[in-house]
Amino acid sequence: MGPHRSHSKIEPVPAKVGTPHRCRCLNRISKRLNENDVIDYDNDKRFADHDNEPGRQYHCPISSLIMPAMQPKTDFDIAIIGAGIVGLATAYKIALAHPSLRICLFEKEKEIAAHQTGHNSGVIHSGLYYQPGSIKAKTCREGRRELVEFAQKHHIPFDMCGKIVVATHPSEVARLDQLYERAQANQLAGVEKIDAHQIKEIEPECSGIAGLRVPCTGIIDFVQVARTLAEQVQAIHAENRLKLEHRVIGFDRHDYYTKLVTNQGPFRVRNIVNCAGLQSDRIADLVDVRLDMRIVPFRGEYHQLIGAAKDKVKHLIYPVPDPRFPFLGVHFTRTIGGEVECGPNAVFSWKREGYHRLSFDFRDSWDALSFAGTRALFRKNLRYGIREYAQSLCKPLLVRQLKRLIPSVTSADLQRGHCGVRAQAVSRNGEPVDDFKIEHQHNFIHVLNAPSPAATAALAIGSHIQALCTSRFNLKG
Numbered sequence: 001m002g003p004h005r006s007h008s009k010i011e012p013v014p015a016k017v018g019t020p021h022r023c024r025c026l027n028r029i030s031k032r033l034n035e036n037d038v039i040d041y042d043n044d045k046r047f048a049d050h051d052n053e054p055g056r057q058y059h060c061p062i063s064s065l066i067m068p069a070m071q072p073k074t075d076f077d078i079a080i081i082g083a084g085i086v087g088l089a090t091a092y093k094i095a096l097a098h099p100s101l102r103i104c105l106f107e108k109e110k111e112i113a114a115h116q117t118g119h120n121s122g123v124i125h126s127g128l129y130y131q132p133g134s135i136k137a138k139t140c141r142e143g144r145r146e147l148v149e150f151a152q153k154h155h156i157p158f159d160m161c162g163k164i165v166v167a168t169h170p171s172e173v174a175r176l177d178q179l180y181e182r183a184q185a186n187q188l189a190g191v192e193k194i195d196a197h198q199i200k201e202i203e204p205e206c207s208g209i210a211g212l213r214v215p216c217t218g219i220i221d222f223v224q225v226a227r228t229l230a231e232q233v234q235a236i237h238a239e240n241r242l243k244l245e246h247r248v249i250g251f252d253r254h255d256y257y258t259k260l261v262t263n264q265g266p267f268r269v270r271n272i273v274n275c276a277g278l279q280s281d282r283i284a285d286l287v288d289v290r291l292d293m294r295i296v297p298f299r300g301e302y303h304q305l306i307g308a309a310k311d312k313v314k315h316l317i318y319p320v321p322d323p324r325f326p327f328l329g330v331h332f333t334r335t336i337g338g339e340v341e342c343g344p345n346a347v348f349s350w351k352r353e354g355y356h357r358l359s360f361d362f363r364d365s366w367d368a369l370s371f372a373g374t375r376a377l378f379r380k381n382l383r384y385g386i387r388e389y390a391q392s393l394c395k396p397l398l399v400r401q402l403k404r405l406i407p408s409v410t411s412a413d414l415q416r417g418h419c420g421v422r423a424q425a426v427s428r429n430g431e432p433v434d435d436f437k438i439e440h441q442h443n444f445i446h447v448l449n450a451p452s453p454a455a456t457a458a459l460a461i462g463s464h465i466q467a468l469c470t471s472r473f474n475l476k477g
């Protein structure tokens, strides 16, 4: 681990609790405590002998003698690491439920939504694909509804333009039927089967043999949503803060607070929510959470249709996804800004936050490739991986994929667009973790897997985490 590892603390050693030394010490201290005392554990000399003893630093039984009014002063009640859409929505939901708590978002970049949230394709997902009963299915459905209400209330432009999922080969029709069943199981309103003629009516340039029309899909700018969430959090309580350029590098756990260490200095906070996206496993490492997964970064590269070719796409057009892979396959999407994007492919990224094909980071690459799960994933999906890399390097191969949906698309219609890096949790046995993964330990909640559709689902994920915080952290006020 890096140098900040030294800040993390392990669980206390119960066998040492109540030793004669400790009792004498506690009696001595407690005799001198007044009800309104605010204890500064770090600078109070009465605690010095505890701090000098390894293994006793933060399991000081004085905590059981201290009344709430005498608890140590903290800077914030809740610290949220990461001002992407999940962290912001979580802060917003906690602020709404507990308006008197002081919340701080710590973000390492100069601006919010600098990574996944600012590099996604801006689709309000319907929730069609997800395992019925999964957190993904539930939060996508609820999150979409809340997102639309939030956008309406705050005048954020969006368009529920709907999408079609198109089968282009007879072998895909059975999977299309299964998707239809799934739409019913996931309670999606208005999904209907369409034939080749109806596909042409909706998307004149698209050719397919059968399809699904999904009206509850839309488009939005998630960066604008993120900005509005940040404004709302700060409006709810005057002491709520958004600290940009504050990279969290370590933790020092004490009885009543945790010292959260950033590149700009330490802060005392009571509870912490890790929403660090591509870095969430590393934040969890700092507090010794035992992880059976790692974040493996996959870069998605987009192209844009240019000039008159933009008119070839009226709404959103998706292929029937291959259930063996976590990604949806190459598709066409309109953006709320009026562009038409196509792609993405999904290639392993040599850098977690690298947005260029040549981006490389030794630590990121080593962490991914030294993990057995990544190697198992690559072995299982070798052919798929090679095809995706080939498509990334060779435009005609990408065009061939796109032509399956819109035969008239040519290389001349395309220019390179943006790309984004997905944080995909992969288990030790090489399976991509399918559902959202949120874990609780001590005064921490870790969001360990929040890939697509987490932007759509963010407000519902925020509610889920808020409920967890309320019960696990015993939040009041």
Ligand SMILES: Cc1cc2nc3c(=O)[nH]c(=O)nc-3n(C[C@H](O)[C@H](O)[C@H](O)COP(=O)(O)OP(=O)(O)OC[C@H]3O[C@@H](n4cnc5c(N)ncnc54)[C@H](O)[C@@H]3O)c2cc1C
Pocket (backbone or CB within 6 Å): 081, 082, 083, 084, 085, 086, 087, 088, 106, 107, 108, 109, 112, 113, 114, 115, 116, 117, 118, 119, 120, 121, 122, 123, 124, 125, 246, 247, 248, 249, 275, 276, 277, 278, 279, 280, 283, 300, 344, 419, 420, 421, 422, 423, 450, 451, 452, 453, 454, 455, 456, 457
């Ligand atoms: C290419 C692509 C396309 C997608 N398309 C869609 C879509 O159309 N619809 C949809 O719903 N979802 C989509 N998604 C998924 C969606 O964008 C993500 O699931 C969502 O943005 C995750 O949000 P987040 O807040 O968890 O992560 P992020 O947005 O990555 O935010 C995490 C934040 O944590 C910060 N951070 C990390 N480490 C630290 C640290 N040590 N200290 C302080 N701050 C730290 C980072 O700087 C970052 O700002 C897409 C994703 C990608 C990559």
